[in-house]
Amino acid sequence: MSWDPSEFCAIDRFVTQKDLFWTPDTIVLESIKTEFAAIEPPYVRIYSVGLVDMYDFLSLTTTCKMDLHSFPFDTQICSLTLRSIAHSDDELIFDQSLPSEEIILESQQIFQTQGEWELININTSTTNSYIMWISQSQRVFQITIKRRPLLYVVNLIVPVFCFLVLDVASFFIKASVSEKLGFKVTLLLSISVLLLILNDKLPSTASDIPLIGIYCIGIFTLIGTSILETIFVNALICKRENTKSENTATATGQDGGARDLNNSLDTVTSGHEEVTCILDILKLILMEFRAITQQHQPLESLCWIRVAKIIDVTFIVIYIITSVVFLYLLGKVWIVL
Known part of the structure; x- marks a missing residue:
């Protein structure tokens, strides 16, 4: 017309x-x-x-098939295909009257809502599809959108990183082992809550584990390993206390035996003055034995403390190096993607 x-x-x-x-x-x-x-x-x-x-x-x-491997720093491409149901390409052809640049500009102006996605680009193309032997025209719009990650960075990534920093800082506070253990368990439970929130955000049909899942699971594993190390050090300290109490009881028994022997020797001395010289030598031997026993009592208990400190310092160094390397490699992959 x-x-x-x-x-x-x-x-x-x-x-x-x-x-x-x-x-x-x-x-x-x-x-x-x-x-x-x-x-x-x-x-x-x-x-x-x-x-x-x-x-x-x-x-x-x-x-829209989404690749969530780099979530929440992901970019998705979704397609919209316009096609007729009944008309062939001899009767109806889909085309665009505006250039692609103008379509993108107008779409970005309309797409100014403060939502989760940001419109990046729109590519258009005209293709033909076949139903039986009938060729039909169709117009395909490939829409590129990028996720705004600020919400997930503030609510997930930063809190989990803060929990890791707090766990590292707990090695340097002067507190009992039981208090440190309770603090670390609280951090582990907090990360578990964040993992539940992440599970609600991500679809269950993802083909691979997103990087943010690897990030949370990695820090969860590091803090869990830290808890096991704290329990092991606590066991060594308890063993030192048990050894100290056993040595104290042994020394008490030896002192009592030595006193009984001295009393017996004094009685023998009063009855047999001719063996006074021999008894004096025996008393000197008992005194030397008592001194050696008292000298070895703290050495055995200090041995367990030294082992616990060596294990604790070695674990702290390995823990910090592992955390830095893990965060560096994960961040590098995230930036590249």
């Missing part, structure tokens, strides 16, 4: 009822739910060159 505007009072366009004109049966192949606007535009605009301008406002729920 076209006309010469000079023959009709320079009218090059007019608006009329939409129901008076034929409209193509257009569907979105990826749509699983389509909702039309509450009030559809009832008019169309017709130009003298034969162009018919019509608008439809739709709310679509579409399928």
Whole structure:
């Protein structure tokens, strides 16, 4: 439908009822739910060159295969395919009237909502699909969107990193082993809560583990290993206390035996003065034996403390190096992706 505007009072366009004109049966192949606007535009605009301008406002729920490996710093590409149900490419061809740059600019202006996604680019192409032997035209829009990661950085990544820093700092505080153990268990439970939140955010159909999952599980494992080391050091300290109490009891028994022997020797001395010299030598031997026993008592207990300190210092060094290397490698992969 076209006309010469000079023959009709320079009218090059007019608006009329939409129901008076034929409209193509257009569907979105990826749509699983389509909702039309509450009030559809009832008019169309017709130009003298034969162009018919019509608008439809739709709310679509579409399928999109997402790669969540670099979540929440991921970029997704989703497609929208427009195609007719009944018409072949001889009857209906899908094309675009605006250049791609203008479509991207207008779409970005409309896409200014403060949501989770940011519109990056839109690529369009016209292809043909075949149903039986009928060729049909279709228009494919590849929409590139990027996730805004600030929400997940503030709510997940930063808190988990702070828990790791607190766990490292707990090695340098002067507190009992039981207090350190309770503090570390609290950190582990806090990360467990964040893992539950992360599980609600990510779909269960992901083909591989996202990097943020590796990040949380890695720090969870580091803190769990730290708890095991604290329990082991606590066991060594308890063994030292048990050894000290056993040595104290042994020394007490030896002192009692030595006193009994001295009393016996004094009695023998009073009855047999001729062996006084021999008894004096025996007393000196007992005194030397008592001194040696008392000297070895603290050495055995200090041995366990020394072992515990060596294990603790070695674990702290290995723990810090492992944490730094893990965070560096994971951050490098995240930035590259």
